[in-house]
Amino acid sequence: MNERTTTDAPGIEHRVDPATERRRRDRAAPPGRTAPASDERRRPTTPLRGVLNRVFPEHWSFLLGEIALYSLVMLVVTGVFLAAFFEPSMDEIVYDGSYTPLRGTAMSEAYASTLDISFDVRGGLLVRQMHHWASMLFIASTIMYLLRVFFTGAFRKPRKPKWIVGLLVFWVGLFTSYTGYMMLDDGLSASGLRVLWSITLSVPLVGTWLTSTLFGGEFPGEVIIGRFYILHVLLLPALLLALIAVLIGLRLRHKPAQWLGPGRTNANVVGERLFPPYAVKQVGLFVLVFGVIALLGGLVQVNPVWLFGPSHAAVAASASQPAWYLMFLDGAVRLMPPWEITLPIGDGYAIPPTFWPAVVLPTILVVLPMVYPLLEARMHRDNREHHLLDRPRDVPTRTALGAMAITFYLVLTVFGASDVIAFTFDVSTNAMTWAGRVALLLLPPAAYWITYRICLGLQQHDREVLAHGVETGIIRRLPHGGYMEVLQPLAAPGPDGRTKLPYTGQPVPKKVNHLVTLATRDQGFLTPIDSPARVPATVGQEGDPADAPALRRG
Numbered sequence: 001m002n003e004r005t006t007t008d009a010p011g012i013e014h015r016v017d018p019a020t021e022r023r024r025r026d027r028a029a030p031p032g033r034t035a036p037a038s039d040e041r042r043r044p045t046t047p048l049r050g051v052l053n054r055v056f057p058e059h060w061s062f063l064l065g066e067i068a069l070y071s072l073v074m075l076v077v078t079g080v081f082l083a084a085f086f087e088p089s090m091d092e093i094v095y096d097g098s099y100t101p102l103r104g105t106a107m108s109e110a111y112a113s114t115l116d117i118s119f120d121v122r123g124g125l126l127v128r129q130m131h132h133w134a135s136m137l138f139i140a141s142t143i144m145y146l147l148r149v150f151f152t153g154a155f156r157k158p159r160k161p162k163w164i165v166g167l168l169v170f171w172v173g174l175f176t177s178y179t180g181y182m183m184l185d186d187g188l189s190a191s192g193l194r195v196l197w198s199i200t201l202s203v204p205l206v207g208t209w210l211t212s213t214l215f216g217g218e219f220p221g222e223v224i225i226g227r228f229y230i231l232h233v234l235l236l237p238a239l240l241l242a243l244i245a246v247l248i249g250l251r252l253r254h255k256p257a258q259w260l261g262p263g264r265t266n267a268n269v270v271g272e273r274l275f276p277p278y279a280v281k282q283v284g285l286f287v288l289v290f291g292v293i294a295l296l297g298g299l300v301q302v303n304p305v306w307l308f309g310p311s312h313a314a315v316a317a318s319a320s321q322p323a324w325y326l327m328f329l330d331g332a333v334r335l336m337p338p339w340e341i342t343l344p345i346g347d348g349y350a351i352p353p354t355f356w357p358a359v360v361l362p363t364i365l366v367v368l369p370m371v372y373p374l375l376e377a378r379m380h381r382d383n384r385e386h387h388l389l390d391r392p393r394d395v396p397t398r399t400a401l402g403a404m405a406i407t408f409y410l411v412l413t414v415f416g417a418s419d420v421i422a423f424t425f426d427v428s429t430n431a432m433t434w435a436g437r438v439a440l441l442l443l444p445p446a447a448y449w450i451t452y453r454i455c456l457g458l459q460q461h462d463r464e465v466l467a468h469g470v471e472t473g474i475i476r477r478l479p480h481g482g483y484m485e486v487l488q489p490l491a492a493p494g495p496d497g498r499t500k501l502p503y504t505g506q507p508v509p510k511k512v513n514h515l516v517t518l519a520t521r522d523q524g525f526l527t528p529i530d531s532p533a534r535v536p537a538t539v540g541q542e543g544d545p546a547d548a549p550a551l552r553r554g
């Protein structure tokens with residue numbers, strides 16, 4: 001009981017609540033003493049306390065961004081170790097390290113130092129492989145994070161800037177990873193550099209100038225690895241960290257979006273405080289990411305550069321493939337028909353076919369997702385703030401567009417390995433190219449249509465469950481020989497015998513609760529059915545199935 005009792009006159013009692021009494025005392029107290037006393041009681045919130053008290057919703061899908069962040073931390077830590085031993089020079093030396101098959105071979109200092117890191121530096125191979133796996137985890141988790149944001153509509157107002165910065169992190173990460181690969185100057189990276197040379201050369205008007213500036217002359221030149229090194233260890237990681245800092249700032253500025261659920265509204269956040277529960281979990285996640293990367297680095301071989309040999313400008317090994325996340329670009333170049341458009345300028349100015357898939361397509365892929373939130377908001381005339389996430393099924397057009405984009409990307413990725421597939425299955429590479437072109441035209445629209453229908457079907461199913469109940473897996477035989485499916489209603493039926501539960505955008509139960517499963521658990525797939533299934537009382541009376549409100553006849 002917080003209230004106190006005070007007596008004004010004999011026999012009359014008033015109940016005074018503590019706040020009123022405190023105010024009375026404050027008024028009575030001299031000002032010099034009131035201020036400290038009131039400060040002590042109110043404990044004004046400091047900015048730090050405000051941050052520590054921030055609430056974060058709990059769901060595994062919110063951890064994808066954090067996995068990317070912790071992989072980046074691992075990249076910086078392992079990268080600093082590698083930078084101590086890596087020699088970013090294209091000067092030629094003769095290798096005399098401990099990898100005997102290449103002893104006496106002429107190679108660049110960059111490649112030789114990579115071999116030294118792999119074979120002669122203590123723990124070098126482990127850290128190299130950890131760096132490589134961390135880069136893959138970083139790219140994969142960034143892709144998953146962006147897909148989660150897209151499919152749940154988390155890019156809507158007020159998070160449009162966050163979406164754009166997230167996309168920039170992805171593209172900068174992709175390029176950083178590419179420069180890392182290319183620095184090693186092995187036989188594989190030589191092919192990658194040659195592709196970059198051809199792409200920059202294909203840009204109309206400035207191509208030649210761009211290429212010779214980048215490579216410092218003819219391919220491969222002597223400067224590209226030094227330039228990539230500065231980009232890779234300094235400028236791009238700094239840019240990535242700055243972008244991540246902006247992302248974190250934006251995250252603290254707007255409250256986090258959350259899934260719909262009991263007690264969750266557009267105006268609140270239900271979850272855990274940053275400190276201590278959320279922070280402790282994050283430490284756990286960081287240790288897990290570290291552990292996974294360390295295990296992969298120690299146990300699973302990646303990029304065994306010693307097998308590829310040193311780079312030679314004139315040699316491209318067969319079956320050279322870029323990293324999995326860049327294969328879409330290779331696929332696009334392979335599937336592009338050899339259309340050389342000649343503009344009527346002077347004697348005719350030819351635009352090489354490579355320009356379209358390797359420069360125009362990536363530009364569209366960068367710009368289109370960035371402007372998508374604006375297009376969607378304009379199409380729906382929606383300028384409201386959204387703090388609740390959509391279930392993908394509830395926004396079929398967006399989900400179908402996403403599926404279409406993923407299919408487009410996957411087709412290009414698969415046909416980035418068209419030569420390997422052709423060789424493995426003994427089919428003609430020409431047939432592969434044509435199959436890829438047809439697949440690129442047909443599969444994305446098909447994915448759109450199928451996804452759209454699946455979304456509608458899932459929505460319909462949710463509404464059916466709300467109206468009729470959850471499937472119990474029990475089929476009953478009726479006295480007149482008919483069959484009916486037993487469903488567990490989610491609420492008591494109304495006077496008309498129907499359950500009226502509106503769909504609110506939350507997941508609906510998919511499994512029956514234990515009251516019903518108890519009756520059937522021991523009779524089923526693995527154990528013999530030795531007694532007839534008992535039907536729970538909620539289901540209705542035997543007889544005409546039309547009498548049982550929660551039953552669906554099928």
Ligand code: HEM
Nearest residue numbers: 075076079080082083086114132135177180181233237303
């Ligand atoms: C401060 C940050 C970084 C530093 C100091 C750094 C340093 C290095 C060095 C010295 C190498 C060449 C050594 C070697 O692999 O033998 C390298 C390779 C590489 N880096 Fe980084 N890096 C950093 C960040 C990143 C980031 C952010 C990514 C990806 C998003 C990345 C991806 C790669 C890849 C894929 C390789 C090739 C690995 C291999 O197979 O050997 N690095 N990095």
